[in-house]
Amino acid sequence: MRAVTWHGKRDVRVDEVPDPRIEQPTDAILRVTSTGLCGSDLHLYEVLAPFMNPGDILGHEPIGIVEEVGPEVPHLRPGDRVVVPFQIACGHCWMCERGLPTQCETTQVSEEGSGAALFGYSRLYGSVPGAQAEYLRVPQAQYGPIKVPEGPSDDRFLYLSDVLPTAWQAVRYADVPPGGSLAVLGLGPIGEMSCRIALHQGVERVIGIDLVPERLGRARLRGVEVFDLSAYDGQDDLIAAVREATGGRGPDAVVDAVGTEAHGSPVAKAQQQAATLLPRAWAAKLHQKVGTDRLAALYLAIDLVRRGGTISLSGVYGGAADPLPMLTLFDKQIQLRMGQANVRRWVDDILPLLTDEDPLGVDTFATHHLPLSDAPHAYRMFQRKEDGVSKIVMRP
Numbered sequence: 001m002r003a004v005t006w007h008g009k010r011d012v013r014v015d016e017v018p019d020p021r022i023e024q025p026t027d028a029i030l031r032v033t034s035t036g037l038c039g040s041d042l043h044l045y046e047v048l049a050p051f052m053n054p055g056d057i058l059g060h061e062p063i064g065i066v067e068e069v070g071p072e073v074p075h076l077r078p079g080d081r082v083v084v085p086f087q088i089a090c091g092h093c094w095m096c097e098r099g100l101p102t103q104c105e106t107t108q109v110s111e112e113g114s115g116a117a118l119f120g121y122s123r124l125y126g127s128v129p130g131a132q133a134e135y136l137r138v139p140q141a142q143y144g145p146i147k148v149p150e151g152p153s154d155d156r157f158l159y160l161s162d163v164l165p166t167a168w169q170a171v172r173y174a175d176v177p178p179g180g181s182l183a184v185l186g187l188g189p190i191g192e193m194s195c196r197i198a199l200h201q202g203v204e205r206v207i208g209i210d211l212v213p214e215r216l217g218r219a220r221l222r223g224v225e226v227f228d229l230s231a232y233d234g235q236d237d238l239i240a241a242v243r244e245a246t247g248g249r250g251p252d253a254v255v256d257a258v259g260t261e262a263h264g265s266p267v268a269k270a271q272q273q274a275a276t277l278l279p280r281a282w283a284a285k286l287h288q289k290v291g292t293d294r295l296a297a298l299y300l301a302i303d304l305v306r307r308g309g310t311i312s313l314s315g316v317y318g319g320a321a322d323p324l325p326m327l328t329l330f331d332k333q334i335q336l337r338m339g340q341a342n343v344r345r346w347v348d349d350i351l352p353l354l355t356d357e358d359p360l361g362v363d364t365f366a367t368h369h370l371p372l373s374d375a376p377h378a379y380r381m382f383q384r385k386e387d388g389v390s391k392i393v394m395r396p
Contacts, residue, residue, distance in 0.1 A: 259315025
């Protein structure tokens with residue numbers, strides 16, 4: 001089969017690899033019909049390269065048709081159309097029963113000190129072959145796959161794999177009070193969808209902050225009050241403008257949908273770039289001991305949120321030695337909530353929004369549909385934010 005494989009920093013290719021097969025009685029084999037390119041994939045493209053191996057199959061946002069199931073997958077049969085969550089979880093352990101499949105005790109990657117295994121996401125999360133491929137082996141298929149109806153296009157349900165539950169959790173964790181305000185930093189796929197969900201849930205004031213014109217324009221069309229970071233003379237001016245728009249206090253909650261590769265962190269960026277030039281084994285050890293993130297977005301969130309407010313982190317961070325302004329966090333009495341999205345926890349809330357009307361605009365959410373063979377171009381375009389790109393869906 002063809003699959004998108006990692007071969008080095010900024011080097012992904014479409015290779016012929018062996019077809020997956022049933023290995024465990026709880027496995028299923030999926031014929032992938034659409035697969036998303038996620039902002040998290042870009043971290044593997046560059047920053048997290050030390051944890052990758054040449055030939056690793058990328059991707060974690062699949063929808064497709066079940067081809068084969070193991071004997072311990074009673075609710076699926078060949079021909080079923082399913083979406084597969086990006087995390088791999090059993091559904092019956094202590095963590096899963098408490099709505100935390102990202103911490104599944106059956107699939108935890110304990111040798112790396114990580115939570116549940118993820119599709120296509122480096123040895124930190126199990127080196128499980130990913131979903132940017134023609135076929136996918138789905139472990140723990142007795143729990144993970146979500147059956148969806150035939151008929152609507154893949155785009156209607158594809159985002160259940162990651163984008164929708166990640167944005168839903170980001171807004172839930174933000175816990176905006178009635179009549180309150182929410183600022184979203186970064187209007188990529190997760191940030192933009194967080195804005196849409198917040199508006200749908202009745203958040204009175206939704207503010208989006210970015211510096212890419214096309215992303216600002218898309219959010220504005222959905223009713224988001226946008227602030228262009230590049231239009232201000234530094235972050236202090238931006239903070240002053242947002243505070244003025246929110247009663248002088250700042251927003252009640254902030255979603256950081258940017259994460260480790262934020263603009264405006266030149267020293268940390270230089271450190272990350274330098275680490276990728278080292279041998280992978282050395283760079284991985286360095287990252288796990290003294291690695292730092294580009295924290296400009298998180299620092300902005302801390303400065304921006306009102307006293308007693310909440311910061312919800314959905315952007316991926318991975319530094320082991322990040323410096324945080326603890327005095328400010330403590331003094332402002334800021335609440336922090338974060339983590340990978342617990343996909344299956346939120347599915348029952350989200351599915352009703354996908355089966356009739358389309359209030360979140362998922363049918364037209366993708367800006368680009370490309371064949372899987374164009375994956376190298378898709379990664380370059382997405383990283384450089386070219387051609388108005390916001391969300392890319394690839395089809396094998």
